[in-house]
Amino acid sequence: MxxxxxxxxxxxxxxxxxxxxxxxxxxxxxxxxxxxxxxxxxxxxxxxxxxxxxxxCDPRVGQAITAGVSRYGASLCGTPIATGCVDLLRALEERLAAFVGLEDGVVLPSCYQANNGLFTAVAGRDDVILIDHFAHSSLIEGARAVGCKIRPFRHNDPGHLESLLGKVRGHRQAFVVTESVFSTEGSIAPLGAIVELCDRFGAVPVVDDSHGIGVLGANGRGVLEHFGQTGFPGIYTASLGKALANAGGLIAGRRALIDHLRYYCPHLVYSTALPPGVAAGVGAVLDIIGTExxxxxxxxxxxxxxxxxxxxxxxxxxxxxxxxxxxxxxxxxxxxxxxxxxxxxxxxxxxxxxxxxxxxxxxxxxxxxxxxxxxxxxxxxxxxxxxxxxxxxxxxxxxxxx
Amino acid sequence: MSLEEKVVAIVAKTAEKKKTVTLDTDLMRDLGTDSLALLMIIQALEDEFDIAIPDDAFKKVKTVREIVAQLRAHFPRLDAAP
Structure with missing residues (x-):
């Protein structure tokens, strides 16, 4: 050595x-x-x-960021649980959740952190995570960190997922994890079929919509809008650094989930909060999407x-x-x-x-x-x-x- | 069906793309088996033989033949199974 x-x-x-x-x-x-x-x-x-x-590079986004920095400074130099949760950030979380059609949301400094921190906060060793074989590294590593049984299913193959869901036994809760758009090939997951299977087997669907938010759906609201998922029962994550042209990661879903994450997701609790200028920038992008x-x-x-x-x-x-x-x-x-x-x-x-x-x-x-x-x-x-x-x-x- | 034949069939079935699989098939080189794909093979073997494979049993396997060898080492009764 x-x-x-x-x-x-x-x-x-x-x-x-x-x-x-x-x-x-x-x-x-x-x-x-x-x-x-x-x-x-x-x-x-x-x-x-x-x-x-x-x-x-849209000047309206740049101006919003500048205004955010002028009002709140470059950083709140604190975690959201302490001094980092400014009203602007909280308003953005609510707005983003409503944008994708869910009850509430929380914003982390990156979507890698969101995906990576999510599973340890909501799953335990007695659970099982079924995950698309080609899911993003952030989801795979997040699932692995739990230390529970991981059962990959063939890429975009609901038939294989169904056979696995029918075989898993003795767990407390099953989660089914996929991306909406697989970005190295541009395929879209069959989310409707996946949600239906989750419903049938009592599993929680988890979808990462990083390449879908601001792109898919008649109004750019992402994969849930694309598939007409008005009552999505699971967990939704998305990057704010792709079509939304800023930085950060969203986790959205039912209020009980979000309240839990605020106290039990270490990647949120112990990370310096998203800079307020960035929160203002995302807000400006949502304004533009609304009209253009x-x-x-x-x-x-x-x-x-x-x-x-x-x-x-x-x-x-x-x-x-x-x-x-x-x-x-x-x-x-x-x-x-x-x-x-x-x-x-x-x-x-x-x-x-x-x-x-x-x-x-x-x-x-x-x-x-x-x-x-x-x-x-x-x-x-x-x-x-x-x-x-x-x-x-x-x-x-x-x-x-x- | 021999244990070898069963394992070959399971590896072929779990692959993302249809490929010819033999006992000498190199998992990584010929099938591109990554860590999740290996997990898929392990779970399919567990389901087929109703066994629980220890986490690190297949960590170093390179070929289908080595999977069979590891199975035999850990579960000698498998050869007697119908």
Whole structure:
């Protein structure tokens, strides 16, 4: 046991980056998200951010944040249970819960914390958690922290879930956990069927709507609106850092649940509260969604379709998800990073996913064309796709399958 | 049906995608079995054989054949099961 051995164990394996000749992670942005974004002194079209509605740089949101900071300061320098729960934050929690159609809510500094802290607060070792095989790391790690039986079900497969629910025995409570939109492929969970199964077996449904809030539903109210779930009996979580263009994580549901979390969710109780400026920013986004959602939604879907058609036309395998996400199946980790490299070389910022974020050798490169992107710039990107595809295919041939 | 055949069938059934599974199938390399997928296999084995598999019994298995070996080591009566 030596310090040198400890640090040696932490050393990163750079083999993938060396072989792909590109590291797509932790690139340093030198600008905001408004088009173009600037990295390494170059301009890029941003097809990587989750700014679905194009509101991250909206001046009205910025003004609301500035006003929030002017009134409350940069931070309340305290946990919500102490000095961190300003009236602005509490009002936002109530407003967000009403927005998604639930009784009450609580806001944490991030959705990772929300998902990670939720389960230890509501479940115990005598319970069982059934979870979609491809659920987000925050949900999996949160469920694991409970120390109870975990029963994964095949991805988006209510038939498999039903067979598992029929077999679990001797537990106090069952929870069924899924995401609404699986962001590496854009598929939408069959939430109606899942809630029905939960109802039949007395299980509590838990849905993470991070990529659905502000995107799905006729009014952008998320997956519950999308599926007409007016009396959702379970637990709802969502990120405030994607379509809602700020930061933070929401947990919403029945009042009894939220009251319990206020005292028993350590990730809430012991974290410095969401900064008031951010709470003001989310409020401004909700105002904008209230009036501009139909137009922004239309543009978002038009952008998705334009990009999807362009990608398919040059021979990319695009996963046919229903959400406004285009995900190219790229193959091995090296092939995936190389594809991201070709996009990067062409001035297009994308997000590559490799194992363990996605199944082994099913790496993918994700492109999200937010509503804020100028159509002319997207058209230019589509025109660049044949060159990108050609360069990637040539690189794959030269470098082998990777 | 032998224990080997039963295990091969269970591993094939739990996979997200239809793939040919044999005793020599490498769980990670050939099926991309991650920790949750391994849990799925374990729970399917528990259901099939009505056993409770210890948490760390399958921690180091790499192939389907090794799953069979671990099962035999922990549950010798399984070979006698119909």
């Amino acid at each position: 030596t310090l040198a051995a400890f640090y040696d164990r932490l050393r990163l394996d750079e083999g993938l980056v060396r072989e792909a000749e590109f590291n797509p992670y932790y690139r340093h942005l030198q600008s905001w998200l408004g088009d173009p974004v600037r990295i390494d002194g170059r301009d890029f079209l941003n097809l990587a951010a989750n700014d679905y509605l194009g509101l991250a 959602f139909p137009a922004r939604r239309r543009r978002l879907w038009e952008h998705r379709d334009t990009l999807r058609q362009g990608l398919a036309a040059v021979g990319f395998t695009v996963l046919s998800g229903e959400a406004p996400i285009n995900s190219i199946l790229a193959g091995t980790p090296v092939q995936t990073i190389r594809l991201a490299r070709e996009f990067y070389a062409a001035g297009l910022l994308t997000t590559p996913f490799v194992h363990p974020s996605v199944p082994l050798n099913e790496g993918r490169v994700r492109l999200i064309a937010g509503a804020g992107l100028p159509p002319a710039r997207l058209k230019a990107a589509v025109e660049a796709l044949p060159t990108i595809a050609k360069a990637w295919q040539a690189g794959s041939l030269v470098g082998g399958p990777g």
